[in-house]
Amino acid sequence: MLVFGLVALTAAVSASAIAYWLNRDAVLTRTQDSALDEFRKSLKDDTDPLPSLPTCSELREAAGRMADNTQKYEVLLITRTKDAGSCPAASDKDLFTLDVVPSSLRRAVDQKRPVGKGNTSPYHLYWQRITLDGTPYLVGGAKVNGGGPTGYMLKSLDTERQDLNSLAWSLGIATGLALIGAALLAQAAAATVLRPVRRLGEAAHRLGEGHLDTRLQVSGSDELANLSHTFNRAAERLQKRVAELSAREASSRRFVADMSHELRTPLTAITAVTEVLEEEADSLDPMIAPAVQLVVSETRRLNDLVENLMEVTRFDAGTARLVLDDVDVADQVTACIDARAWLDAVELDAARGIVARLDPRRLDVILANLIGNALKHGGSPVRISVRTEGDELLIKVRDHGPGIPEDVLPHVFDRFYKASASRPRSEGSGLGLSIAMENAHIHGGDISAANSPEGGAVFTLRLPMDASRIASDEAEDERDRDHDRDGSSGGGRDDGGAKGTGTGTGRDEEGRP
Numbered sequence: 001m002l003v004f005g006l007v008a009l010t011a012a013v014s015a016s017a018i019a020y021w022l023n024r025d026a027v028l029t030r031t032q033d034s035a036l037d038e039f040r041k042s043l044k045d046d047t048d049p050l051p052s053l054p055t056c057s058e059l060r061e062a063a064g065r066m067a068d069n070t071q072k073y074e075v076l077l078i079t080r081t082k083d084a085g086s087c088p089a090a091s092d093k094d095l096f097t098l099d100v101v102p103s104s105l106r107r108a109v110d111q112k113r114p115v116g117k118g119n120t121s122p123y124h125l126y127w128q129r130i131t132l133d134g135t136p137y138l139v140g141g142a143k144v145n146g147g148g149p150t151g152y153m154l155k156s157l158d159t160e161r162q163d164l165n166s167l168a169w170s171l172g173i174a175t176g177l178a179l180i181g182a183a184l185l186a187q188a189a190a191a192t193v194l195r196p197v198r199r200l201g202e203a204a205h206r207l208g209e210g211h212l213d214t215r216l217q218v219s220g221s222d223e224l225a226n227l228s229h230t231f232n233r234a235a236e237r238l239q240k241r242v243a244e245l246s247a248r249e250a251s252s253r254r255f256v257a258d259m260s261h262e263l264r265t266p267l268t269a270i271t272a273v274t275e276v277l278e279e280e281a282d283s284l285d286p287m288i289a290p291a292v293q294l295v296v297s298e299t300r301r302l303n304d305l306v307e308n309l310m311e312v313t314r315f316d317a318g319t320a321r322l323v324l325d326d327v328d329v330a331d332q333v334t335a336c337i338d339a340r341a342w343l344d345a346v347e348l349d350a351a352r353g354i355v356a357r358l359d360p361r362r363l364d365v366i367l368a369n370l371i372g373n374a375l376k377h378g379g380s381p382v383r384i385s386v387r388t389e390g391d392e393l394l395i396k397v398r399d400h401g402p403g404i405p406e407d408v409l410p411h412v413f414d415r416f417y418k419a420s421a422s423r424p425r426s427e428g429s430g431l432g433l434s435i436a437m438e439n440a441h442i443h444g445g446d447i448s449a450a451n452s453p454e455g456g457a458v459f460t461l462r463l464p465m466d467a468s469r470i471a472s473d474e475a476e477d478e479r480d481r482d483h484d485r486d487g488s489s490g491g492g493r494d495d496g497g498a499k500g501t502g503t504g505t506g507r508d509e510e511g512r513p
Contacts, residue, residue: 001186008182009175016171023167027160032127032138035071039140039153040125042066047077047148054079059089059149067091071155073138076101079149096154101139102128109141109150129157136161196224200231212239257313263306267299274299308431311365312415312438320442322359324467329354329386329393336367342382345375350386356393357466362439366447367395369432370459374399378457388465392445395461403451412449413437444470 046062054062059077066075074096077089090096098106108126113119127140136157143150199216206214214235216228274296277284284292314320330350337346374382378399387394404412411417416430433447440447445463452458464470 001183001190004186004189005179005183008186009179012175012178012182016175020164020168020171024164027163028129028157031155031157031160032129032140035073035138035153035155036125036127036140038069038071039066039073039075039151040142042069042075043142043144043151047144047151050148054149056087056089059087062149063089063091066151066153073153073155076152076154077149078152096152098152100130100132100154101141101152102130104128105139105141109143109152193224196228200224200228203231203235207235207238212242253313256309259309261310263302267303267306270299271303305431308435311435312431320438322442322467322470323361324357325360326355327358327360327363328352329356329395332360332363333367333384333386333395336364337371340368340372342371342375345380345382346371347381347383348386349384354386354388354393356463357468358393358443358463359439359467362442363463366436366439366461367397369436370397370447370461373432374401374457374459377401391465393461393463393465395463396458397461398452398458399456401456403455404449404457409449409451413447442470443467 043066046066050058050062059079063075063077066077067073075091076096076098078086078098088098105126105128109123112122113124115122123143125140125142127138130137130139138155138157139152140155141150141152203214203216212235215232218225218228218232277292278296281289281292311320330348330352333348333350337343337348371382371384374397378401381400383396383398385396385398387396413433413436414430415434437447440461440463443463444467445461447462448460450458450460
């Protein structure tokens, strides 16, 4: 619209300027030609009867006769008189004197030119436009050929100036009206073209936000209509594709959840049997004791894997929820360490009185995985520091091991990631750090992994001091997603998550050597 207006303004101003200068030139040329023609004729007719040396009174009478004309100009006559003097005779001596005539014009009028083939007269008529007291005038002058006085005329151009000013105002108003008309036309054209584009942009934005049922109303058969048809077809295909993928994902979640639930019953029985076998390990035949020990360890590993799979399923299904409480962070960390008998291998640097509103069970899961992973793959002592930065809680877990290889760092939080392909059956499941990260995210926090310059790996947990807002936002998002979620998904069965004790060492990511 701006470009359209600028083009229209440029065109209107250019056309108005050209029209103004053409009319100005025509008006001034017509006026001065008429005045000069009449002055030339009057100068000859009224000075011919004069004697060669007229008196001043005769010159004044001649100037008065010449000034009595339709062009309304004043006349000044100059010639030598009988008393051998010079007598400037003006029709209006108060207005028109010799001083008014520019010196360049007087020199041109007095200059005698040689008569020849291209010039038949020694003297010519000259004119010039001047301004006196803000009023434009036309000054003309000529010397009578063959002898006679020199005559000058002074004609006011104020009437022509007023006419030209009126023309300029008219052209200015016309330019303004043309600009307004161009703006209205540009707005109409822009609305015609840009409204569908704007609707297309809004529809694309809504589609990007996940509203896959967004469609455009199509009218007409131009390029924008074809584009709208293409957008609708693409949105329809995308909606179908997403629906298929969502159905497959929901089916996969149900399968994992159902499998995990179905495994819990036989696992419970197997766990009870293994506990009995473990208690009787000292009385077993030495030949079968290693096999019994292997069964016990693998049963525990399988039990932890099932618990982790159920926890992951809850995160994928979006059914994991925060149960907030006021937590003394130092006490929570101490309880986590004490429950897993890690007191001798862990150093705690935490000030008392740091209270945060978090989910204590999920915080325990995060700490158990981070500390257990550090003990298993890093090396004791593991140092834990608790600090606050503004409205954030900062917990660092540092070990004294060899650190994490640079190529492994970007993947330590990936599910089932194994740092070494030669150890696919290592004790860990590769889910612990992933679950820790999910629990941090559900609080609105994050976990980062890095190598300490002093040696060893450092895991930094950042959580908000108050996760109430995050919990309320997630509850609102869940209500918005209810109509899109499959209510029968197995991931919807939240059994309270992984246990708070006995899981720290079992959730090993194998993300470090």
